Amino acid sequence: MNGGTVIGSKLKNVQADCQLNKSSPSATVCVASEEMMNARSWAQVRLSVTLLLAVVGTLTTSQQGCMVSGNERLSPDARDNGLAQAQGPWWGESATQASFSPKDCLCANGLGYGPFRDGQSPDYDVAPSTNQITEDLKFVSKITKHIRIYGTKPPFDEIPKLVKTSNLGISVMQGIHLSKNEKENEEEVKAAVDLAHRGLVDSIVVGNEALTSSTLTKDKLINYIREVKEKVAPSQVPVSTAETWHVWRDNPDLAKEVDFVVAHFYPFWDNQPIANAAVYVVDKYQFIEKQLREQTGHHTLRIVIGETGWPSEGDPRGDGVVPSPQNQRRFFEEFTNIACKNALPFYYFEVFDEEWKWREGNSSWEANSNLPKGSRTFSDNWIGSSWGLYHSNGKLKHSFTGLLDQPELISRVNRDILTEDVGLSVYYDIGVDSSQHRHDWLSGTNELRMSYPGDPEFGAVFITVGKPVPRPRPWKDFSEFRVLSLDLKGDRGGETVNIGIMTRTDPATGHEQMYTVGNLGTQYRNYRIPLESFSSSHLSVPEDLKQLYVVVEFVFRGRQAEKVYATNIRYEPK
Numbered sequence: 001m002n003g004g005t006v007i008g009s010k011l012k013n014v015q016a017d018c019q020l021n022k023s024s025p026s027a028t029v030c031v032a033s034e035e036m037m038n039a040r041s042w043a044q045v046r047l048s049v050t051l052l053l054a055v056v057g058t059l060t061t062s063q064q065g066c067m068v069s070g071n072e073r074l075s076p077d078a079r080d081n082g083l084a085q086a087q088g089p090w091w092g093e094s095a096t097q098a099s100f101s102p103k104d105c106l107c108a109n110g111l112g113y114g115p116f117r118d119g120q121s122p123d124y125d126v127a128p129s130t131n132q133i134t135e136d137l138k139f140v141s142k143i144t145k146h147i148r149i150y151g152t153k154p155p156f157d158e159i160p161k162l163v164k165t166s167n168l169g170i171s172v173m174q175g176i177h178l179s180k181n182e183k184e185n186e187e188e189v190k191a192a193v194d195l196a197h198r199g200l201v202d203s204i205v206v207g208n209e210a211l212t213s214s215t216l217t218k219d220k221l222i223n224y225i226r227e228v229k230e231k232v233a234p235s236q237v238p239v240s241t242a243e244t245w246h247v248w249r250d251n252p253d254l255a256k257e258v259d260f261v262v263a264h265f266y267p268f269w270d271n272q273p274i275a276n277a278a279v280y281v282v283d284k285y286q287f288i289e290k291q292l293r294e295q296t297g298h299h300t301l302r303i304v305i306g307e308t309g310w311p312s313e314g315d316p317r318g319d320g321v322v323p324s325p326q327n328q329r330r331f332f333e334e335f336t337n338i339a340c341k342n343a344l345p346f347y348y349f350e351v352f353d354e355e356w357k358w359r360e361g362n363s364s365w366e367a368n369s370n371l372p373k374g375s376r377t378f379s380d381n382w383i384g385s386s387w388g389l390y391h392s393n394g395k396l397k398h399s400f401t402g403l404l405d406q407p408e409l410i411s412r413v414n415r416d417i418l419t420e421d422v423g424l425s426v427y428y429d430i431g432v433d434s435s436q437h438r439h440d441w442l443s444g445t446n447e448l449r450m451s452y453p454g455d456p457e458f459g460a461v462f463i464t465v466g467k468p469v470p471r472p473r474p475w476k477d478f479s480e481f482r483v484l485s486l487d488l489k490g491d492r493g494g495e496t497v498n499i500g501i502m503t504r505t506d507p508a509t510g511h512e513q514m515y516t517v518g519n520l521g522t523q524y525r526n527y528r529i530p531l532e533s534f535s536s537s538h539l540s541v542p543e544d545l546k547q548l549y550v551v552v553e554f555v556f557r558g559r560q561a562e563k564v565y566a567t568n569i570r571y572e573p574k
Contacts, residue, residue, distance in 0.1 A: 066107035066144055102333050102403055105340035110146030110173070111389075112307060112350040114357075115155055118392050119416055119425025121356035127155040129421040134162055135410050139394065140351055141168040142407040148306065148347045150208055151177035152191035160200035173347065174201035175242075178210045178224060189228055196237040204228060205262055205306070206241045211251065212264075218251060225257045242306045245284050252295040262306035263288060267331075273320025274310070274327045278334035281308055285344060305346035308335065312397060314383030323383055325399035332389070333403065352412075353388035356426065360384025393480075415481065417463055417551055417569040420446045424463075427476075428551065431468040434459035447567035450497075450554060454561035462553035463569070475504040475547040481571035482542075484529045484552065490520035491563035498557070501534050502550035513539065514555060520564065528572070 115133050120126045128136075133155055140147060147163075147170055149156050156175075163170045174195055176188045195201045206225045210216040216224075221241060229239045238259035245263045248255065255261055265284055267277035289303045310331035311323040332348070339346055360383065389404060390396055394412035396404055418424045423446045432442040435457035442461055443449045452459045466474035488497070498514040506512060513536040515529050535541045552569055556562060 066142055100337065100340040102336040103405065105336040106144055106348060106404070108340070109144065109345060110148060110171075110347040111140065111144045112347050113140060113147040113149055113159075114350060114352065114354045115159070116354050116356055117352075117412060117416070118355045119427060120422070121426045122153075123356065124426045126422060126424075126426045129419075130155075130158055130162070131421075132411060133158055134166060135412070136351075137162055137166055137168055137170065139407045139412075141170055142405060143351070143389075145169050146171045146173070146347070147351075148173040148175065148205070150175040152188050152195070153177070157191060160195050164200055171202040172200065173203050173205060175205045175208055176224070176228065178207040178216060178221070180215060185224065189224065189231070193228065193231045196232040196235045199235070201237060203238045203240065203260075204232065206239060208242045209244060209247075209264065210241070211247050211254075212244045218254065222254070222257050229259075240304075245288050248288050248292060252292055255292045255296050255298070255301060260302040260304060261288075261292060262304050264307040265305055266308060268310055268317065268321060268323070271318050271321050273318075274322065274330055275320060277310065277331050278338050281305070281335060282338055282342065282344065302345075305339070305344060307347060307349040309349040309387050311383045311386045312399070313381030313386035323381075323386065325397060328397070329399040329403065332400070348389070350387050350389075352390050352394065353385050353392045355385050355392055357384040357387075358382040413573050414485075415478070415571040417571070418446070418448070418567065419570065420567045422446075428463050428465060429467045430461065430463050432459075432461050444565075447565055448554070449563070449565055450556075451563045452556040452561060454559045456559060457557070459556045460553055462550050464550050465548065471504070473504040473549045475549050476551075477546045478531075478548045478551070478571055479542045479545040480573060481545070482531055482574050483572040484531060485526065485568070485570050485572050486529075486552070486566055487524040487526050487568040488517060488520055489522060489524045489565050491522070491565075493520065493522045495520045495562045495564050497562070497564050498555040499529065500550070500553045500555060501531075501539075501548060502553065503539060503544045504547045504549040506538060506549070512536065524565070524567070526568070 113136070115128045115136055116122065117128055117132065120128055137159070145168075147159075149159050149172060152174070160172045160174060163172055174192055176185075176192045178185050178188065189206075192201070192204050196204060206228050207216065207221055210221050211218060225239060225241055232239060240258040240260050240262045241254070242262040242264060243251075243254070245265050248261060248263050263285070265281040267280045270280070272280045285303060285305065289301075292303070293299050293301050310328045312325045312328040314323040316322040336348075338344075385392075388397075389400060392412070393415075394407075394409045396406045416422065416425050417428060424430065430442070430448075432439050434441070434453070434455040436455045438453060438455065438459070441451045441453050441459065443451075448461060450461050462468070464474075465476045484499075484501070486499075496516065496518040497520070498516050500512045500514045502508070502512055513534045515533045517527055531545065532541050551571075554564065554566065556564075
């Protein structure tokens with residue numbers, strides 16, 4: 001999975017003397033024992049002390065979101081019998097007796113965060129803006145205070161900095177994306193080390209399933225881990241790598257190279273029925289914890305569940321192994337219950353559905369196309385793009401109603417087509433034509449610069465779902481939207497342009513219903529066009545918006561040459 005708490009364990013052989021700080025009764029001062037100070041590395045010392053300094057306060061969730069009382073931020077990684085003396089329900093032996101709501105459990109632990117929205121993808125270098133990431137972080141802070149991210153290239157490089165400047169109290173598990181490209185790997189390493197030295201990240205994960213995916217050999221992965229550990233030693237940031245539990249089982253020597261273990265547990269991919277899924281994760285967790293501690297001789301080795309989850313959509317994998325909203329809720333509820341009762345630290349996968357991951361679990365797709373094989377739409381239900389607790393638009397999935405909160409929705413509810421800060425969204429294309437079949441009058445990347453030459457009949461610029469093609473055309477569901485918003489201006493002022501949309505079955509005859517915008521100014525002005533304006537005998541709103549092909553077209557008529565600019569084209573729900 002692409003994808004998620006600072007690190008925790010039972011530390012049976014480590015004792016701590018904890019006393020209430022009389023000057024601040026809500027805080028606890030813990031002094032590490034001599035045994036702890038003889039830990040095998042300074043990274044381990046820092047990690048252990050961090051755990052012991054976890055606040056002993058009361059975790060609360062409210063309409064204001066995920067909060068922890070006390071003077072320190074609550075760490076989800078204090079899974080530590082050494083804290084049994086602490087005054088609070090979340091740590092030590094008392095944790096096994098407490099009752100936790102899924103919301104509170106998630107607040108104390110973490111989430112995998114992928115910032116890419118619909119129409120954005122790292123595969124095409126189309127990334128969210130700084131403002132969009134800032135919005136997301138405020139959203140996520142209402143759910144949890146711990147996130148896992150997966151690389152240091154844009155836009156991931158912005159996240160730790162924005163976490164710091166926004167003062168949201170979020171900790172960051174920083175990933176280093178490793179590929180077969182050694183130059184890019186070294187750039188990732190350099191950037192992550194810099195973030196660690198600047199105090200912007202709480203831990204580093206070198207590679208994500210690099211062995212599981214056969215991206216690297218074990219020797220190469222170990223070399224990267226050792227390099228990062230050496231370079232971050234002055235900052236005392238703990239270092240790990242992330243692999244599926246099977247890889248840790250088969251490569252216990254790898255655990256000797258890391259400060260803590262990040263393991264992924266996916267009962268769905270392991271073909272485990274939903275009825276047994278949550279228990280399966282805990283069984284495998286306890287299995288590798290025991291195995292790795294015994295085989296490494298490191299009896300306080302910490303195991304963190306780096307990813308786990310269940311998809312809400314897609315094809316079944318077997319009897320009882322069925323993606324569905326109901327099963328997704330069931331797994332989340334049962335897993336968080338058993339994880340928090342046993343104080344198992346985890347990053348749940350993930351916050352939002354991510355459209356760009358639709359290929360995961362999909363065996364094939366069309367050659368020279370972004371479309372799934374045999375399908376003409378991205379609005380289908382795919383496993384890879386349905387792991388989020390929230391839809392890509394930020395709305396809580398209906399099955400989680402009453403279980404999780406709905407943070408404030410801002411721009412995620414919109415669907416960007418082309419914007420000045422991102423450009424053209426992924427899975428769309430732009431075409432241009434005229435009655436004289438001229439294709440040379442359109443330019444621009446983050447804005448459309450349309451220099452209509454004044455052909456005898458017409459000229460048109462259009463943005464389509466996928467490439468402009470004859471029938472059967474690709475399409476996408478826009479039925480949840482009610483407004484087409486866009487910024488327009490003219491070169492001289494006074495220009496006129498006709499705006500339209502088309503479904504995948506509409507004939508391209510130029511007779512579709514148009515919305516005319518006239519007397520344009522020379523400065524950008526926003527126009528919000530109700531989608532009902534495009535209703536006609538062959539396009540019913542909102543029903544026919546379920547299969548939209550041309551998401552916007554600009555039509556010019558007659559011999560009058562005109563130059564018109566357009567940007568910030570997006571669909572809005574109201």
